Amino acid sequence: DTGVSQDPRHKITKRGQNVTFRCDPISEHNRLYWYRQTLGQGPEFLTYFQNEAQLEKSRLLSDRFSAERPKGSFSTLEIQRTEQGDSAMYLCASSLRGLTNTEAFFGQGTRLTVV
Amino acid sequence: TQLLEQSPQFLSIQEGENLTVYCNSSSVFSSLQWYRQEPGEGPVLLVTVVTGGEVKKLKRLTFQFGDARKDSSLHITAAQPGDTGLYLCAGGARGGSNYKLTFGKGTLLTVNP
Numbered sequence: 523d524t525g526v527s528q529d530p531r532h533k534i535t536k537r538g539q540n541v542t543f544r545c546d547p548i549s550e551h552n553r554l555y556w557y558r559q560t561l562g563q564g565p566e567f568l569t570y571f572q573n574e575a576q577l578e579k580s581r582l583l584s585d586r587f588s589a590e591r592p593k594g595s596f597s598t599l600e601i602q603r604t605e606q607g608d609s610a611m612y613l614c615a616s617s618l619r620g621l622t623n624t625e626a627f628f629g630q631g632t633r634l635t636v637v
Numbered sequence: 638t639q640l641l642e643q644s645p646q647f648l649s650i651q652e653g654e655n656l657t658v659y660c661n662s663s664s665v666f667s668s669l670q671w672y673r674q675e676p677g678e679g680p681v682l683l684v685t686v687v688t689g690g691e692v693k694k695l696k697r698l699t700f701q702f703g704d705a706r707k708d709s710s711l712h713i714t715a716a717q718p719g720d721t722g723l724y725l726c727a728g729g730a731r732g733g734s735n736y737k738l739t740f741g742k743g744t745l746l747t748v749n750p
Contacts, residue, residue: 526679528679553736555736555738562742563742564641564725564727564740564741564742564743565680565725565727565738565740566740567738567739570736570737572736578734578737613679615679617736619736625670625682625685626670626682626727626738627682628672628679628680628681628682630678630679631677631678631679633677
């Protein structure tokens with residue numbers, strides 16, 4: 523399978539715990555994104571990497587959130603001191619840098635439930 | 638802030654019917670993408686349109702990008718139960734932020750056998 527891979531698919535955690543998600547993009551893609559999707563909404567942009575550099579972070583990404591892409595390949599998204607409002611589907615996507623458009627390919631997502 | 642409005646929000650039809658869903662904005666986008674998402678899964682890219690007035694066909698699905706690149710439509714001919722899902726449109730920002738996609742809330746389509 524050469525698509526975007528996310529792990530785990532589901533995570534249930536207690537409020538206050540830390541969680542970390544992993545994303546493996548399509549191998550030749552240099553751009554990687556994290557989005558968050560809540561029930562009844564479309565995905566919302568969280569952050570963007572070009573190779574290993576994190577070039578943009580949304581205001582949605584509070585100080586409790588941190589994302590890394592240490593070698594320009596896989597990425598991790600960590601949430602510290604989880605809150606119930608963090609419950610959502612966390613989606614990773616990747617793309618090749620293009621001049622006029624971005625064809626982003628998404629993984630299957632990690633469903634986070636904070637209880 | 639760029640916003641995308643999708644309509645209708647919900648659509649339930651019988652197998653064999655035709656349908657059109659819409660994606661509208663007051664903003665101009667560099668590109669527009671349509672995705673289909675099934676419950677518990679990530680969005681799957683269907684098509685990207687870039688040029689104003691562009692029409693693309695994917696089997697029974699026809700996608701159109703508005704002349705002003707502010708709106709788009711998706712038409713499905715002879716819908717089948719396998720077409721059931723959440724259809725999302727997403728616009729690429731203009732200029733240096735063209736990597737960032739703004740999504741609509743989607744149209745939830747149910748095709749009944």
